[in-house]
Amino acid sequence: MSALVQREAADIREDWLGVALSTLPADRPAAEAAISGLYRLIGYAPPRFHWVPSPLAAVETVPPGLGPRPAETVERLAEWPVPKLLAALRTALFAELDTQLRRYSGALAQMMHREVRLPLWRTSVGSLFIALRAAHGTPPVAGTGWYTMQCVSQVALYDGVRRAAGAAFTPDQDRRLDLWTTAARSCGLWWPREDVCVISERPVAVHTEVAGEDGEVRLHNEDGPAVRYSDGWDVHVWHGTRVPAWVITDPDVRRIEREGNVEVRRCAIERIGWPSYIERAGLVLLATAPDPGNPGSHLRLYDMRKETRVLLAVNGSVERDGRRRQYGLTVPGRFHDPVAAAGWTYGLSAEQYSQLLRRT
Structure with a gap:
């Protein structure tokens, strides 16, 4: 792949990272139009829309007019019919697009997968799903499959290929992809019931x-x-x-x-910081020794209560701010030698750890 395509992939990734982490108010007309279009594709009339300020409100709120439908409580989201149908619709579209990409440019698709989809997926795991687990209270998150479907990474992959390569898909495929793309770009998470769709605003x-x-x-x-x-x-x-x-x-x-x-x-x-915590907690220093795996740094072994000890070490690699971070590791209370304790954290003996050139 050329450097130009690589730069374009980076720009597309940044664009979609902005979408995934957006704090702008939702574009409610665009979101409702896109979701209504998806409902029509699965044979449902467009739903009523109920907007809420946060995922917690979405999980806790029973939309007005929903009526007594125990099968559509959030706790049973995995059983709802509309998310299942929408998931099948999306899976079928993406299978078509994958087939099209193999004919058009498999190398481009692989590059977009690496440069766009994977970073966006990992970002979603480190952001979107954390908020969802918090909203639900306890893991696992109900309806995990439907929430995964709302991660922007897969849509971003196909959108990126389309933007980088031009007209790679058929008009009908573009139309269906546009609905998913617009929904992802226009609002926060959404919960599609048969008659009503709850949509969360962004943070x-x-x-x-x-x-x-x-x-x-x-x-x-x-x-x-x-x-x-x-x-x-x-x-x-x-x-x-x-x-x-x-x-x-x-x-x-x-x-x-x-x-x-x-x-x-x-x-x-x-x-707090490990040195400050050790001082405040009154941990007793048992022994110190030069760190064989990190020349110029020392290992310090402290006694804790509950038959455990803390090994204070210095990171072997430099942080982004140019400093080496101190960190503590709990080790069994049987250790008296800091080097032996450090070796144990790597599954090594004291002698084996002493022979390391440098750890990271």
Whole structure:
């Protein structure tokens, strides 16, 4: 592929990343027209539309006039008939487009898959699905298949090929693809029942950080919510991990000690900073040693309660800000030698770890 096509793929990826993370108000007429067109393709009349300010409101709200339909509660989303039909419609279209691409330019499709679809999919996992899990309260997310269908990555792939290569599809295929593309570009998530479709507005604030060299990003905000909606609902995220608000706003040693979730505890400690946490928690330094896997740095082994210990190390690679991050690893209480503890984290003996040239 030429450098020009590569640059065009990067531009298309950035365009669709903007769509996936948009905080602009929904284009309600465009969204309703596109979704109505999709309903018609599966043999349904256009639904009534019920707009809500956030995914949480969508999950908790029973649309007016829906009536007593237990089969269409959000908890049973996977059983709803309309999402199943729409999913089949989309799958059939994409199978046609894949066939067309193999005839037209398989190499272009592969490049767009690598440069556009995969980064967008990973970004959705690190943003869209985090908010969805928060809205539903507990994983797994009900109706995961339908939510996956609303990820922009697949639509972006075909749209990218079409924009980069010109008229690669038939007019009918373009028409159907346009409906999915417009729906993805015009609003937040939507929940299609037989008579009514609930649509969420987009968030009013989204905070992310770069998570990969190919444009992939993930949610992160060290000063407040990573995602916030107009109704006040928000989600706090630390480097791609959803956390309770206190981890960001008021990390406290006592709360950390009471926290049962290992990942949440790790994020809270990182929010404070490992050296500061060790000092506040009163951890006792047992031993220190030069790090054989990271020349110029030292390993420090601290005693914790509950028969565990903390190994404080320095990252072998440089962060984007030019610094080397300190991080802590919990190790079994049987260790007294920092080098042996470091080796254990890699599945190595102390002697084997000592022979490493450099770790990352």
